[in-house]
Amino acid sequence: MGGMSLPIIRSALPADEAAWRGLWRGYCDFYGASLGDAVTDRTWKRILDPDSAIMCVVAEVDGQVYGFANCVVHENTWETQPVCYLEDLFVLPSARGHGIGKALIEWLRNAMRAEGWARLYWMTREDNASVRKLYDQFAQADGFVRYVIKR
Ligand SMILES: CC(C)(COP(=O)(O)OP(=O)(O)OC[C@H]1O[C@@H](n2cnc3c(N)ncnc32)[C@H](O)[C@@H]1OP(=O)(O)O)[C@@H](O)C(=O)NCCC(=O)NCCS
Incomplete structure (x- = not known):
């Protein structure tokens, strides 16, 4: 994977299903999560549904998808815009360190401005x-701490 070309970043398409599902499995394994098929099926369906708040962009190099970013665009109480x-x-472990995550x-930062x-x-x-070494290149962490109540 030495001289990897620059990735093409684009919205996920129906044809990306197998690749996305493979990466999603890797992502869930990374978090030690075992999600039911119903969740994965629904998430993928929502990604393709233009009326859903869930969106996904994938990174493609030489016709192969190596990474994704799943996002939720939502309203908020602090601004008029979403x-x-x-x-x-x-990013697939074997493809890391080549700038795909970045x-x-x-791409999302540009989309923010465009949208x-x-x-x-x-x-x-x-x-x-x-x-965090990657994230620190974009912004400073704002010090908020997350609290979660589980059902
Ligand atoms: C986070 C992740 C998406 C980064 O993808 P990536 O394609 O390897 O990231 P990049 O190649 O764009 O890395 C950019 C920078 O961060 C650094 N970096 C990123 N991930 C790193 C890692 N795992 N180890 C060391 N450095 C890392 C790189 O050195 C690089 O720095 P540089 O621009 O100064 O060279 C990938 O490591 C991953 O999928 N990790 C597992 C899942 C995960 O942690 N997701 C995020 C949860 S919040």
């Missing part, structure tokens, strides 16, 4: 130092 939550970011975030979203935001584990 905001974009980058919920899932994943290209996905850069008029008030902001693009995401969360990460505080101790995830290697990934």
